[in-house]
Amino acid sequence: MAKDIKRKYPEAKIFGIDTNVSHLEEAMALDLIDNKAGYADLPSADIVIVSIPVNAMLVELPKILDQVNDDCVVFDAGSTKAALCKSLDAHPKRRNFLACHPIAGTEFSGPSAAIENLYLGKTNIICEIEKTAFKLQERALGLFQELGMRIRYMNPVAHDKHIAYVSHLSHISSFMLGKTVIDKERNERDIFDMAGSGFESTVRLAKSSPAMWTPIFEQNKENVVASLDEYIQNLKAFKRLLLNDDYTGIYDEMNNTNKIKEILKGIPLNK
């Protein structure tokens, strides 16, 4: 996001705050930020973008809100919304906060993973918009519009339920597929000699950061377990069809799921 902001708003000064010193140095070297900073610099910020693991979010966001001035808008980019919104509900600076989930990114982390135009055409889910000061909503929405994002409003509980199915479950299916193949194929040469782009596609998310994803699963445990249960039931049903030699049933299962083609046409895929 810093990369796009630099290009779209040449006058903006971007300060980076990170506990990982080498990431800060890297962000400077890549010209993603203008200055290294700390929480003491927060009172001079107009916009604060918080992109950290969702467990750290619960701890840091109240502290960040404590520091910012009354005219600053703070928004997050976390993959869970219910726990965060609940925890900030009584914060005296709640009106300075906008709860966001920009659905964009890759399986890679750190400053070197930054991509230009990542947000173009992507969905940004905003929760509890009415709890943010109107003037600050406007400032954030102006930025999102400049980055080319589509906005969708949702309550935090509904967000967490739906996102468990379309995002969190995909990560588990991918990680466990990777594990199953790695466990079986001790000789790794065999894997990559035989694997094609189909395998690569389905296990791509298994490259994702465990530090980012563990707290997401923790905060969205109930919905994730429910989605995982349904997934396991579907896999078992498929296995039963195979064991019963019910190939008409297997054909039908796949044929009915083929309509995902039409659904996927609606997903903006530029990274």
Next chain:
Amino acid sequence: MAKDIKRKYPEAKIFGIDTNVSHLEEAMALDLIDNKAGYADLPSADIVIVSIPVNAMLVELPKILDQVNDDCVVFDAGSTKAALCKSLDAHPKRRNFLACHPIAGTEFSGPSAAIENLYLGKTNIICEIEKTAFKLQERALGLFQELGMRIRYMNPVAHDKHIAYVSHLSHISSFMLGKTVIDKERNERDIFDMAGSGFESTVRLAKSSPAMWTPIFEQNKENVVASLDEYIQNLKAFKRLLLNDDYTGIYDEMNNTNKIKEILKGIPLNK
């Protein structure tokens, strides 16, 4: 393959045989083939490439071999090898056949899905090479080399076992993920508004052809069921970790699977 052959061997004459008349017309219109043909034309062929669902393969390959001349090499591109090799073992023209599995393709089917340079850097698994006449091995390998393929030799039973893990299981995990999300999200607008490139990647294979994949699962039933069992066990174990709030365990599971990064680096991904 026809597309690449046309470019690399401008003197080649390519005949297309298909039960689907509209596909033949499309292949003509796209200049993938020079002529429509039938089995009666087989005796004049130097090379016959058989790319049909693996159940049809068992029925058609013996008939094709019956028709070809003694100096013709016939090879297939099927995703299962054990049943086919076994069924052809006693065929009088077994020496004219080379059992192949080029690990390349996309989720799309039909003549319009043809891609130039699809095979460049991809692996072609060849089974029972010793059962093919030496001169005919040479002709086929010359073609594969021209297309840029890496060759790997394997026995058909080992092929089917490994490919269940790195290819067939990926397709089931993807189809069932698509089904789980479609079943849950009756309002399809919700899916594509919230889904990102991660979801698209993990369900990409759910667009694949049921007519192609049903017979693959049938012929490789035993290995596919075994791989599916292990996958389901891993998903259940992950669910147990979640239910037990064992987030160290969840972190470790993902962290151990992250080494898929290194493994995937070996997979040639140009489509």
